[in-house]
Amino acid sequence: MTRQTDFLIIGGGAAGTTAAGVIRTLNPNAKITILSGENYRLYSRVLLPNYIRGEITREQLFLKNPMWYRENQIELVGNSKAAKLIPDQKKVELANGETFLYKKLLIATGASPIRLNVPGADLENISYMWTIGDADTIIEAAKTAKRGVIIGGGFIGLEFAHSFKEKGIETVILEGAPYYWGTRLDEKSSRVLRNLLEANGIKVVAGDQVQEFEGRTLKRVVGTVKTKSGKKYEADLVGIGIGIRNDLEWLNDSGMKIDGGIVTNEYLETSIPDVYAAGDCVSFYDLIIQVPHIVGTWGNATTQGAVVAKTMCDVRTAFEAVSAYTINFFGSSCSFIGMTEEDFVDEIVVRGSVEDSKITRIFVKKYNSQTRIVGATVINNPAEVSPLTTAVKNRVDIASHKDRLSDLSFDLKQLIG
């Protein structure tokens, strides 16, 4: 069957749904259709850990009620996976054989967790904490689980650790890098987090990887994690957080420019006319940092959705924002702001120490005559998140302050006047 719409949005998450709402405010009569890979209204992935820990109900996960879609006349088509884009015909084919013709297309398909490809990875009670279905699985398994293994340091790994601890599950974290969260943090920041985890009874094993999962005798349920170094850990429940990836293979024959994500300019316009992209699946030109940038945060997705909607309605609007994400766990906090790739910057200034249990790393880069902050990692210094974010956003020249940045008595608010 072929259906026609004015604004076709692939992806029913934060970016796609926000865009749909803004398009409706700008264009009262257009036909708007959202194709969602899942069969749910917009829900908050950010709240999945709270749901798992029993702090909120399942219904509280949802950010939109059915009325919102009806009142705004936004058609939500669930269980829809895009299979092919044919730009010449302005047509999208779905995996189930249906086709949609669009006038303007937004691709907001988000990302999905990287799957661990080892023997036994398809056993039950091995979860990724990505969808409501994943959360339901974890809640059910945690009712009887006594021992848990978490694969990977990172935001998802920390959420698993927090949840397992709340459920009284004895937990081991396996980190493939030489030290905890070694892919994104320095050794000192890593040590602060590791100390926190260990103080909460969680064992951290770094520099070892999963060889295979073994099931329980006569059952398809995970029972043991075997590592490459030959160690064995019993596990009734396994949580995996080893990164995210974009599923953009369906665009392979479309001519779309892709480089890690769908390549767009600062207006979130792709290389194909009348096709736009927003959220985790995008490598957008970052006006502040002046390079292509892939960001996977909730704030980035919603803001890009709001901005791209304007451009799609012919109010061409550039996206300009600093991404930041914070996780709170065991009374501590860890934030990432802006660009935190070590290779990208000229210098990283460190504030604080392992002994203080507080470390901020400030990523500094020279732009012609300016010295600017482009990003930061902030552990247990919540007051520094806002001034650092503002300094990145306002492109503050910090040359006159740089020598004092590492001094904890220097208030970072002075950077922004």
Added chain:
Amino acid sequence: MWKITVDRDLCIGAASCVALAMKTFALDGENKAILLDGEGDPPEMVKLAAESCPTKAIILVDEETGEQEYP
């Protein structure tokens, strides 16, 4: 228009509200959203900012009727 409140226990500092309505919301020393003085953003942006919060920490109450409009 609206009486806006932020539930600090719910706020996690995701900052989508700040990105969408920066004249209305800011982050404080605990990395939580606070309200700024004045009415700098158009109402539709304030509504959008509230709706963008992943933890539904922003509450909008109609000042005339007293009815909660969001969430």
